[in-house]
Amino acid sequence: MMKKFLLFCLIIPVALLVIITPMESEKQALFGAAVVISLLIIGRIKNRAITLTLMLVSVLMSTRYLYFRVTQTLHFDSEIEALLGCGLFLAELYIWIMLLLNYFQILWPLERKITPMPADVSAWPTVDIYIPTYNEALEMVRDTVLAAQCIDYPEDKLNIYLLDDGKRREFATFAAEVGVGYITRTNNAHAKAGNLNHAMTLTQGEFICVLDCDHVATRMFLQSTLGPFIEDPKLALLQTPHYFYSPDPFERNLSVGRDIPNEGALFYGPIQQGNDNWNATFFCGSCAIIRRSALEEIGGFAVETVTEDAHTALKMQRRGWKSAFLAIPLAAGLATERLVIHVIQRTRWARGMTQIFRVDNPLLGRGLTLPQRLCYLSAMLYFQFALPRIVFITAPLAYLFFGLNIIHAPASMIFAYVLPHLLLSIYVNSRMNGRYRYSFWGEIYDLVLAFHIALPTLVTMLYPKGGNFNVTDKGGLLNEGFFDFRIVRPHLIVAILLAVGICYATLRIGLPGQPPTDTFVLVLNIGWATYSLIFLLAAIAVARETRQVRKTIRIDVSVPTLVRYSCGAVLRTTTADLSMGGCCIGMPDQQYNHGHIKEIELLLNSGAVNLPVETVSADSHFIRLKFKDIPVLRRRELVRVVLARADAWLKPPKKPDNPFRSLFTIMRCVFDLFWLNWKNRQKKKAAEQRLAAALKEGGS
Amino acid sequence: MPLICLHSPKGGAGKTMLTANLASAFARTGNKVLAIDFDIQNSLRLHFGVPLTDGRGFAASACEVDDWSQFVLSPGGPLFLLPYGEIAPERQRAFEKRLEADAERLSRGLEKLINYPGLLIVADMPCGSSPLLDALLPMIDLSIVPLLADTASLALLPVLDREPWQGSVYVINQSNNANQISRDVATIMEQRLGARLIGAVNQDECVREALARQQFVFDYSPASAAAFDIDSIANKATALLGITIGDGVVQKPLTMQGIESVYGL
Numbered sequence: 030m031m032k033k034f035l036l037f038c039l040i041i042p043v044a045l046l047v048i049i050t051p052m053e054s055e056k057q058a059l060f061g062a063a064v065v066i067s068l069l070i071i072g073r074i075k076n077r078a079i080t081l082t083l084m085l086v087s088v089l090m091s092t093r094y095l096y097f098r099v100t101q102t103l104h105f106d107s108e109i110e111a112l113l114g115c116g117l118f119l120a121e122l123y124i125w126i127m128l129l130l131n132y133f134q135i136l137w138p139l140e141r142k143i144t145p146m147p148a149d150v151s152a153w154p155t156v157d158i159y160i161p162t163y164n165e166a167l168e169m170v171r172d173t174v175l176a177a178q179c180i181d182y183p184e185d186k187l188n189i190y191l192l193d194d195g196k197r198r199e200f201a202t203f204a205a206e207v208g209v210g211y212i213t214r215t216n217n218a219h220a221k222a223g224n225l226n227h228a229m230t231l232t233q234g235e236f237i238c239v240l241d242c243d244h245v246a247t248r249m250f251l252q253s254t255l256g257p258f259i260e261d262p263k264l265a266l267l268q269t270p271h272y273f274y275s276p277d278p279f280e281r282n283l284s285v286g287r288d289i290p291n292e293g294a295l296f297y298g299p300i301q302q303g304n305d306n307w308n309a310t311f312f313c314g315s316c317a318i319i320r321r322s323a324l325e326e327i328g329g330f331a332v333e334t335v336t337e338d339a340h341t342a343l344k345m346q347r348r349g350w351k352s353a354f355l356a357i358p359l360a361a362g363l364a365t366e367r368l369v370i371h372v373i374q375r376t377r378w379a380r381g382m383t384q385i386f387r388v389d390n391p392l393l394g395r396g397l398t399l400p401q402r403l404c405y406l407s408a409m410l411y412f413q414f415a416l417p418r419i420v421f422i423t424a425p426l427a428y429l430f431f432g433l434n435i436i437h438a439p440a441s442m443i444f445a446y447v448l449p450h451l452l453l454s455i456y457v458n459s460r461m462n463g464r465y466r467y468s469f470w471g472e473i474y475d476l477v478l479a480f481h482i483a484l485p486t487l488v489t490m491l492y493p494k495g496g497n498f499n500v501t502d503k504g505g506l507l508n509e510g511f512f513d514f515r516i517v518r519p520h521l522i523v524a525i526l527l528a529v530g531i532c533y534a535t536l537r538i539g540l541p542g543q544p545p546t547d548t549f550v551l552v553l554n555i556g557w558a559t560y561s562l563i564f565l566l567a568a569i570a571v572a573r574e575t576r577q578v579r580k581t582i583r584i585d586v587s588v589p590t591l592v593r594y595s596c597g598a599v600l601r602t603t604t605a606d607l608s609m610g611g612c613c614i615g616m617p618d619q620q621y622n623h624g625h626i627k628e629i630e631l632l633l634n635s636g637a638v639n640l641p642v643e644t645v646s647a648d649s650h651f652i653r654l655k656f657k658d659i660p661v662l663r664r665r666e667l668v669r670v671v672l673a674r675a676d677a678w679l680k681p682p683k684k685p686d687n688p689f690r691s692l693f694t695i696m697r698c699v700f701d702l703f704w705l706n707w708k709n710r711q712k713k714k715a716a717e718q719r720l721a722a723a724l725k726e727g728g729s
Numbered sequence: 730m731p732l733i734c735l736h737s738p739k740g741g742a743g744k745t746m747l748t749a750n751l752a753s754a755f756a757r758t759g760n761k762v763l764a765i766d767f768d769i770q771n772s773l774r775l776h777f778g779v780p781l782t783d784g785r786g787f788a789a790s791a792c793e794v795d796d797w798s799q800f801v802l803s804p805g806g807p808l809f810l811l812p813y814g815e816i817a818p819e820r821q822r823a824f825e826k827r828l829e830a831d832a833e834r835l836s837r838g839l840e841k842l843i844n845y846p847g848l849l850i851v852a853d854m855p856c857g858s859s860p861l862l863d864a865l866l867p868m869i870d871l872s873i874v875p876l877l878a879d880t881a882s883l884a885l886l887p888v889l890d891r892e893p894w895q896g897s898v899y900v901i902n903q904s905n906n907a908n909q910i911s912r913d914v915a916t917i918m919e920q921r922l923g924a925r926l927i928g929a930v931n932q933d934e935c936v937r938e939a940l941a942r943q944q945f946v947f948d949y950s951p952a953s954a955a956a957f958d959i960d961s962i963a964n965k966a967t968a969l970l971g972i973t974i975g976d977g978v979v980q981k982p983l984t985m986q987g988i989e990s991v992y993g994l
Contacts, residue, residue: 591906591931591954593907594934596934597932597933597934598933598934598935598938598950598953599931599932599933599934599935599953599954599955600933600935600950600952600953600954601952601953601954601956601957602952617950617952617953618950618951618952618953620950621950628907630906630907637906639906639907
């Protein structure tokens with residue numbers, strides 16, 4: 030303790046010295062370079078203490094930059110410059126605050142392991158699984174319910190309920206057929222939260238497991254998550270990651286999307302693990318277990334905001350309940366299929382988080398520890414990124430077009446101060462979160478949303494009470510690729526402005542009669558604008574909606590299979606892949622390759638399942654089959670193997686990040702945006718020409 | 730060396746088919762196998778590619794010739810066949826009488842074969858009880874009883890607890906999971922017979938196709954469900970008999986009287 034205190038006393042004056050010592054631009058450049066290079070060198074040692082040191086230095090250099098901005102650059106010649114300059118400074122201040130909060134959050138990610146259940150099964154608690162649905166198709170909800178029934182848990186301690194706010198008859202009959210509870214209500218007050226609260230009045234389980242209606246759970250879901258609750262009676266919530274088996278718009282629409290960690294990986298990795306360390310993990314609406322007594326204490330799921338999940342967690346934590354995060358994907362769902370749907374969903378999140386910030390601010394009120402306040406604050410402030418992002422990408426326009434100086438400092442000085450700040454934050458983030466989010470990708474994720482959520486968050490900040498809950502549409506298919514201009518219209522406008530500005534400014538470089546200092550500032554602004562343009566174009570590339578045809582998830586699994594031919598022959602083979610809609614089997618025997626396959630029998634560990642099939646295609650090695658109507662009980666057996674396997678969603682980790690490679694991939698996305706669009710157009714043109722020629726021929 | 734015998738209280742359950750294909754399955758795992766036909770129908774040879782017109786076998790001269798090993802045919806590989814052969818009705822009656830009178834007759838005839846090192850013998854018995862079966866019973870190491878997955882076989886279950894079927898292991902033949910009755914019968918048999926049920930052979934057209942071509946099911950279609958099922962039954966039987974392949978024992982090549990009359994195909 031004493032040692033720590035001494036260390037602290039030593040660090041404070043040094044830190045202050047680093048932050049406030051003013052320097053000439055050359056000296057600052059040298060200092061910055063020395064710091065960056067020495068950190069890169071000691072950064073080669075991979076251990077936690079070094080990482081924390083790097084974080085500390087990164088914070089110091091960023092703070093030094095901000096101090097420099099405050100003390101030396103906020104002098105303006107005109108009101109308009111003052112306005113824009115202050116705007117930029119505020120945006121930078123926001124980034125700095127977020128940097129600090131973020132570093133704090135992920136200081137010590139808690140890598141929680143599965144707590145085993147007690148050997149005595151009679152000590153296991155009772156659980157209600159809630160599957161809320163409103164307007165989703167039964168086709169989608171069906172497998173979620175069947176998978177929930179496959180969860181390994183004592184039958185008398187597990188109840189599954191389908192909470193249908195749509196009051197649909199086919200849902201009621203389905204629930205009766207498979208044997209789960211069906212709950213509906215007379216009104217739809219408070220949307221999902223209201224639906225869950227209503228169900229709570231009708232069921233009695235000690236724990237409530239919420240699964241969104243597209244979240245297919247694995248068999249080990251409950252046994253992996255309930256252990257900590259039995260050990261710790263003050264634990265109210267355990268959240269697990271939302272894993273998506275279908276590609277999100279970024280993965281699908283960007284040419285390199287599949288090779289990068291997806292958008293949610295950072296949040297459901299280091300961030301929630303970091304929150305867990307501070308006992309500040311929050312509920313994300315699904316794939317979580319909640320203790321009923323804790324919920325009852327706060328009057329059920331929170332209904333004051335449109336993000337009932339985070340708010341519910343906050344309210345429970347204010348009462349002293351603990352929360353936890355287990356970073357093992359135990360359920361998988363559908364990602365939002367289209368960019369526009371993604372934008373709508375995130376707008377809701379942004380509004381909800383802003384609402385909580387206003388009506389139940391984590392900094393105020395009782396019951397929370399300081400780290401908890403900061404973690405919740407971080408989550409809420411994160412969604413205020415829209416305005417700062419817009420300010421950043423548009424800021425160079427002021428100089429490029431109108432010669433407005435919004436940073437009062439020579440370009441060399443700005444460079445010398447800002448580069449260590451930027452480079453170190455990129456480097457530290459890459460080191461800490463590299464496997465979960467590649468460098469620069471966050472900017473794309475944010476930029477796509479920025480123009481759309483700026484206004485809603487601002488309005489909500491001012492008037493937090495308005496607005497209602499909108500349900501995210503999922504499970505849609507896209508038969509044809511198209512470019513969604515609507516969603517990126519603001520991006521396109523800014524991109525064109527930037528491009529024009531860059532050209533205009535490039536032409537002015539070296540024009541006679543210009544002082545060389547101006548040329549330097551011009552180059553700085555051109556560079557900045559180009560950087561903004563690249564990221565904007567990458568964000569625009571996400572709007573190039575590509576075809577989404579595959580309806581169901583396929584897993585590569587080798588299940589012994591009997592193939593029944595109409596002629597009576599029964600051949601044995603194994604599956605090459607298996608999905609809920611069909612399967613691909615190895616060609617068992619060439620002499621039967623013209624035989625008509627009537628039925629297959631999957632020889633599962635749990636027993637054999639007969640499925641009537643239709644042949645889709647066959648080659649010399651494989652036969653692709655489509656399942657015909659499967660009775661629901663047999664479908665459950667299929668769900669058990671395809672979707673509910675314990676290891677179903679465990680994937681090998683992504684390659685570690687390399688900021689240069691990451692930047693290069695982003696450039697490739699931009700390049701592919703133009704190249705693929707051009708190629709598609711050529712293809713279409715060629716097809717049209719062929720059609721025209723064919724018509725002509727037919728006519729003559 | 731181990732003697733496996735297939736018999737059944739009921740005809741048409743697949744004894745001959747199983748004898749032939751089990752022999753082939755044993756041979757494929759590295760055993761030397763001799764299949765013996767004790768059934769007057771003399772149809773085991775057909776599975777081994779022996780033409781219908783070839784009536785050779787041990788039965789016709791069983792009373793006179795002391796050592797029956799000279800009648801062994803060698804259809805190829807490590808597989809050998811002792812066919813019953815064509816036999817006139819009066820000779821058959823004489824053979825049966827002799828067997829009843831002289832209990833040692835059968836064991837003497839087979840002595841050389843049974844004592845042959847490393848030779849696995851699979852015998853196809855006539856259905857129901859017979860003097861042959863009675864004479865053979867003391868020598869049997871494992872008796873396998875095939876049953877059909879139908880209600881008639883189900884009715885036989887009580888009989889199976891009596892001699893000579895007591896102590897046998899069982900195999901369901903022509904099982905078909907797509908068929909409700911077949912599935913139910915299989916379930917009941919599983920419950921009744923427990924560990925004594927060592928496998929089930931799927932109802933598979935490949936079995937008939939294979940016989941029509943005078944092939945083993947495996948050779949006709951290695952992917953066939955029946956071939957797989959027979960293989961797993963063979964593995965179970967190997968385990969029950971404690972036969973280990975691959976323990977480094979050097980087996981002498983088969984040299985026996987009469988083996989020179991290698992069957993030329």
